[in-house]
Amino acid sequence: xxxxxxxxxxxxxxxxxxxxxxxxxxxxxxxxxxxxxxxxxxxxxxxxxxxxxxxxxxxxxxxxxxxxxxxxxxxxxxxxxxxxxxxxxxxxxxxxxxxxxxxxxxxxxxxxxxxxxxxxxxxxxxxxxxxxxxxxxxxxxxxxxxxxxxxxxxxxxxxxxxxxxxxxxxxxxxxxxxxxxxxxxxxxxxxxxxxxxxxxxxxxxx
Amino acid sequence: xxxxxxxxxxxxxxxxxxxxxxxxxxxxxxxxxxxxxxxxxxxxxxxxxxxxxxxxxxxxxxxxxxxxxxxxxxxxxxxxxxxxxxxxxxxxxxxxxxxxxxxxxxxxxxxxxxxxxxxxxxxxxxxxxxxxxxxxxxxxxxxxxxxxxxxxxxxxxxxxxxxxxxxxxxxxxxxxxxxxxxxxxxxxxxxxxxxxxxxxx
Numbered sequence: 001x002x003x004x005x006x007x008x009x010x011x012x013x014x015x016x017x018x019x020x021x022x023x024x025x026x027x028x029x030x031x032x033x034x035x036x037x038x039x040x041x042x043x044x045x046x047x048x049x050x051x052x053x054x055x056x057x058x059x060x061x062x063x064x065x066x067x068x069x070x071x072x073x074x075x076x077x078x079x080x081x082x083x084x085x086x087x088x089x090x091x092x093x094x095x096x097x098x099x100x101x102x103x104x105x106x107x108x109x110x111x112x113x114x115x116x117x118x119x120x121x122x123x124x125x126x127x128x129x130x131x132x133x134x135x136x137x138x139x140x141x142x143x144x145x146x147x148x149x150x151x152x153x154x155x156x157x158x159x160x161x162x163x164x165x166x167x168x169x170x171x172x173x174x175x176x177x178x179x180x181x182x183x184x185x186x187x188x189x190x191x192x193x194x195x196x197x198x199x200x201x202x203x204x205x206x
Numbered sequence: 207x208x209x210x211x212x213x214x215x216x217x218x219x220x221x222x223x224x225x226x227x228x229x230x231x232x233x234x235x236x237x238x239x240x241x242x243x244x245x246x247x248x249x250x251x252x253x254x255x256x257x258x259x260x261x262x263x264x265x266x267x268x269x270x271x272x273x274x275x276x277x278x279x280x281x282x283x284x285x286x287x288x289x290x291x292x293x294x295x296x297x298x299x300x301x302x303x304x305x306x307x308x309x310x311x312x313x314x315x316x317x318x319x320x321x322x323x324x325x326x327x328x329x330x331x332x333x334x335x336x337x338x339x340x341x342x343x344x345x346x347x348x349x350x351x352x353x354x355x356x357x358x359x360x361x362x363x364x365x366x367x368x369x370x371x372x373x374x375x376x377x378x379x380x381x382x383x384x385x386x387x388x389x390x391x392x393x394x395x396x397x398x399x400x401x402x403x404x405x406x407x
Binding site: 026099148 | 300
C-alpha cells in the first residue's frame with residue numbers, strides 16, 4: 001500500500017520541479033558580481049567639457065548604474081520609469097551608454113577612429129536625452145563595450161545597485177518595472193542608506 | 207576586343223578544319239578557347255564575390271587557441287551556441303577579449319576564471335565540480351542507480367510471487383486431485399505457502 005504511493009510522490013516532485021522551471025527566465029543569469037566591488041573604470045561622459053567619470057566619485061553614497069543605449073528598444077520602454085525614479089531623488093542614477101555606435105566602419109567602409117566613434121556616440125546620446133528627458137546624474141559612454149564586459153553585461157538594459165562602499169548589492173537584468181522598483185530596489189536602498197560609511201576598522205583595544 | 211579575339215579563334219578553327227594539317231590546329235585552338243572562357247569565368251566569379259574575407263587579425267596560434275577556448279564557453283545571448291560559433295555581437299566582443307588575454311600570456315584556466323568572474327558558471331559548458339554542481343555532475347548517475355535498484359527489486363518481488371503462486375497451485379492440486387502424482391514440497395516452499403495462505407485469509 002505504502003509502496004504504491006511512491007510513483008505518485010515521484011510524479012508530484014517532478015511536477016513541482018517543472019512548475020518552478022516554467023516560471024524561471026532562462027535569460028536571467030545570476031551575476032557572480034553580487035557582493036563584489038563594482039569594477040573600477042574611467043570613462044568619458046556625454047558632455048565633452050566635463051571630466052571623465054569613475055565609480056570612485058560615488059563612494060559614500062548608494063547609487064544605481066543603469067546600462068542602456070539609444071538603439072535598445074526595451075530601454076525606451078524603461079525610460080519613463082527611470083525618469084520617475086530619478087525625480088523621487090532616492091539615489092543618483094548613473095547612465096552607462098553601452099556600445100552606442102554599432103558599426104566600426106564609416107559609410108565609405110573605412111575603419112572609424114576611436115575619437116570619431118566617441119564623438120558620434122556623444123552626439124547621438126546627447127540628442128536622445130535632450131529629446132526624451134535625462135534621468136541621469138552622469139552619463140558615461142562605454143563606446144567599445146569593454147567596461148560592460150567587466151560588469152558582465154550581456155544585454156541592455158541592465159541595472160546595478162551599488163552601496164556606499166562601492167560594492168554591487170543587486171542586479172536587475174532587463175527593464176526596471178514599477179514592481180521591481182517598489183518591491184525590491186526601494187526597500188534595499190533604504191536598508192543600504194542606513195549602513196554606516198566610512199566603514200572604519202574596529203580599533204583594537206590595547 | 208575579347209569578342210574579336212574569340213571570333214578570330216573560331217575562324218581559324220573552322221578554317222583549319224578544311225586544310226590538310228587541320229586536326230592539330232583545331233585541337234590547339236579549342237584548348238585556347240576553353241582556357242580563355244575559364245579565365246573569363248574566373249574573372250566574373252571574382253567580381254560577384256566582392257566581399258573580402260574576414261581578416262584573421264592575429265597570429266594563427268592566437269586564433270587557434272581562441273577557438274579552442276571559446277568552444278568550451280557558452281554564448282550568453284544565444285545560450286545554446288558556443289562562443290566560438292556564435293555570431294552575436296557580445297560573442298564577438300568576448301572573443302576579442304579572449305584574444306587579448308591570450309596575447310597577455312594568460313593560461314586557459316586563467317582565461318576561464320576571468321570570464322566566470324564576470325558572467326558566472328553559466329559561461330562554462332563543462333562546469334567546475336564543486337558542491338553546488340554535484341547534483342549536475344552526479345545526479346544522472348544517482349538516478350540511474352536508483353532506477354536499477356528499483357528494477358531489480360521489482361523483478362525479485364515478482365519472482366518470489368511467481369514461486370509462491372506455483373507452490374500454491376501445487377498445494378491446490380494435491381488437495382483437489384489426489385490422483386495426480388504428489389510433488390514433494392521443500393521446507394522452504396512449505397514456509398512460503400503457509401505465509402501466503404496466512405496473508406490471504
